[in-house]
Amino acid sequence: MANAKKKTAPRADAAGAKGANDDLLTEERIRAMSDDEYMNEAQLAFFRLRLMEQRQEVLEREREIRERLNHRESAADPVDRAATEEERWLDLRLRDRESKLLRKIDAALEGIRNKEYGYCEQTGEPIGIPRLLARPTATLCIDAKDTSEQIQAQYRD
Template identity: 35%
Template sequence: MSKKTTNQKQKTKIVKSLTLREKKIQEIKKRLIAQKDALLSEAEEALNELPGQTIFPDIGDQASAETDRNFMLRLRGREQRLLKKIENAVDRIEHGIFGICEKCGEEIDLKRLDARPVTTMCIDCKTQQEEEEKLKEL
């Protein structure tokens, strides 16, 4: 086999690999947008159901209602952070930088992106970051 034929086969493999990656990234984008829409819909529903500042005759009932309200607001806060991560991931896709580790600059494995599309780091860098955080806690 000639060197030219080998190079052409390698280039074809690279192009196929890129198109598969791009295809998978577009699938991830659709999932992210659907997840964003679902979160927004749930948040709107929850907001409509959130009890106002009602004054209860029994202090125990009032405390219970306040605890429930605070729990719902904390939950909404978590969902807001997830929503921001989703928006950032979609933005990275649109700018062609999705799937690139923000720490080392290498491509993030597609399996990792599929499992956790909002990730911004490859598994090695994320593991290293978590280990450093554990050491800081000691």
């Protein structure tokens, strides 16, 4: 999901204090970095901030869902009751989805703490900046993800 808004994070390298714009790492700067700089301290700080922001958004959505579930009134009319149950079922599915996303975010943050973030769980290869910018919780490189999806598709058929 592309985000039109530029996300920035404090620069975490030891370059020292500079102007405000020099201390921020943007998507453009991350994309321009060399392969040798992959998952350096500045990039880890950028993704940590992005994941923390995403975590707060998920927690807020979970809170809203919980409020809706707790404050939903039971209707007397069977049609209204059916609609209410459908809404409740959808909210429960949303809550489950948000809970799974929260676990993925927490796992990614743990990977940042362990300096394992950004590397494929299956191959050990870099996941790649473009993929992590699009999906910061990614744990597989594109090749491993494609293989995983092909295997899943075989079992579905």
